Amino acid sequence: MVVFKKIKSFDVVLSETSKVYCSGEKVAGRVLVEVAEVTRVTKVKVVACGVAKVLWSKGSHQCKQQMEYLRYEEMLHPEDHPVDEDGSVILRPGNRYEYKFSFELPQGPLGSSFKGKYGSVNYWVKAFLERPCQPTQEVKKPFEVVDLVDVNTPDLMCPVSARKDKKVSCMFIPDGHVKLRASINRKGFCEGDDICICADFENTCSRIVIPKAAIVAKHTYLANGETKVFTQKLCRVRGNHIISGMTDSWRGKSIRVPKIKPSILGCHILRVEYFLQIYVSVPGSRKVILDLPLVIGTTSSGFSSRSSSMASQTSSEMSWVDLNIPGTPEAPPCYLDVIPEDHRLESPTTPLLDDLDGACDSPIFIYAPEFKFMPPPTYTEVDPNDNKSINVQ
Incomplete structure (x- = not known):
């Protein structure tokens, strides 16, 4: 029976964990290793990949295609640690060993990270740890990439x-x-x-x-x-x-x-x-x-959204109120501000026809479905003069 020596911890940590990378930017990180007993490591390698894959089944065979955006390999060595002539190192328990790496994403267009029904675009860094007479251990760390699309180009600004x-x-x-x-x-x-x-x-x-x-x-x-x-x-x-x-x-x-x-x-x-x-x-x-x-696209088009303009307008109005009428309680919010858009009615009248988008053909008969407005939420005001709460239904 063969007993494999266990690695206490083996992980890949990116320097900027939540960053979304673009073409030409540097991806940096560390491979962290801890051992439970004295262990000889012959090789630590990182491989960075970016691949677009398409796969679906058609009858008895599969339709499959792959396109590579990124391929990078690097052999790593721990800093300030002696290395044998064959390139191996001795790791001892109680220490945490770091193998640093960095690489640049290719210049030019890259496929943005994506996951769909029949295909995906994925980017990841994978680390491999090799030991004599032991199976190779590996750990994988994905990261996000976005291909910048500027919507302010003349072609995209045309009606x-x-x-x-x-x-x-x-x-x-x-x-x-x-x-x-x-x-x-x-x-x-x-x-x-x-x-x-x-x-x-x-x-x-x-x-x-x-x-x-x-x-x-x-x-x-x-x-x-x-x-x-x-x-x-x-x-x-x-x-x-x-x-x-x-x-x-x-x-x-x-x-x-x-x-x-x-x-x-x-x-x-x-x-x-x-x-x-x-x-x-x-x-x-x-x-x-x-x-x-x-x-x-990914670059702002300069169009302020409806919520942003309303928020800025509300902010300026409230600043004027605070400066000139300090004790006046705020009015209850408008119904349209507290009810989500998908619960509102576009028309004040009840629709005459049932809305069936899922079917190819709509029914020829006329319906009168029941529509109800959702009740507004409970609104509470606090009077700063006597600290009494007023509940308005």
């Missing part, structure tokens, strides 16, 4: 527009048209930006239609000549119902970019794209859809 006209029929009988024209003032945005939508809708069919907009993510995976596409709606807004013979316009309706990964456009096997989908749900027929391309 984007499209239009569509669809003939609607019922039982093969023509039933008018649904026309849609939409535009946005630029193509590049960052997380937290508000996308201002300008759109015109015209309904000449006999049915009531519903205009909506959504930010959609599109992941494209390429392997062995095959393509796999995965799409997902991330967030959406909706407009008022448009009855037969009427039109509607959006001027200033906005949708906020949620917390999402930046676009990945330079990878040959994996692409992450986004677009603003503006569509009209037509009962008993397929949706009328317009797709306006978006590029989600």
Whole structure:
């Protein structure tokens, strides 16, 4: 029976643990080793890798592809510690040994760290510890990389527009048209930006239609000549119902970019794209859809978000109140400030049609679903004069 000598601890620690790295930046860290008994170590090596992988099953075989962004290897030696002629060292219990390493990420475009349904882009540092007549031990430490995408380039600051006209029929009988024209003032945005939508809708069919907009993510995976596409709606807004013979316009309706990964456009096997989908749900027929391309970047677009502008406005107003009317209690918050956006109603009236985005065809019948506003939370004020609490329901 072979008894393996145990290593007390073996770990990789990066100098900046929570940092997100960019191309050309230095990644530094240490390999920490502690032993429980006198141990001869013949080699300590670090390998840094950055790999994009795509994998999915198709029938009895797998579609698999790999692309390498980073490959770095380095042999390490502890500082201020004697090394034998063969390069090995003797480690003794009670001491903590450090092997320092550093390397630079390649210049130029790198795939941002990403994990999707059929593929991923991962970066990591792996350390190997070798001993005579013992199995090699290894430890892995991942780190995040982002490929900087500047949305302030001329190409991404240009307006984007499209239009569509669809003939609607019922039982093969023509039933008018649904026309849609939409535009946005630029193509590049960052997380937290508000996308201002300008759109015109015209309904000449006999049915009531519903205009909506959504930010959609599109992941494209390429392997062995095959393509796999995965799409997902991330967030959406909706407009008022448009009855037969009427039109509607959006001027200033906005949708906020949620917390999402930046676009990945330079990878040959994996692409992450986004677009603003503006569509009209037509009962008993397929949706009328317009797709306006978006590029989600990492460099600020300079567009202040709705919350930031409201926060700064509130801050300046409260400063004026504090300076001029020091004893006045603050007014209760507005309902729209305390209820999340996904619980609000865009229209004060109850919708006439059930909103079924998951189905290809909407029902032709009219529904009257029940909508209830959520009650506002309990609001408490403290009067600084007599320190009494006033509860307002």
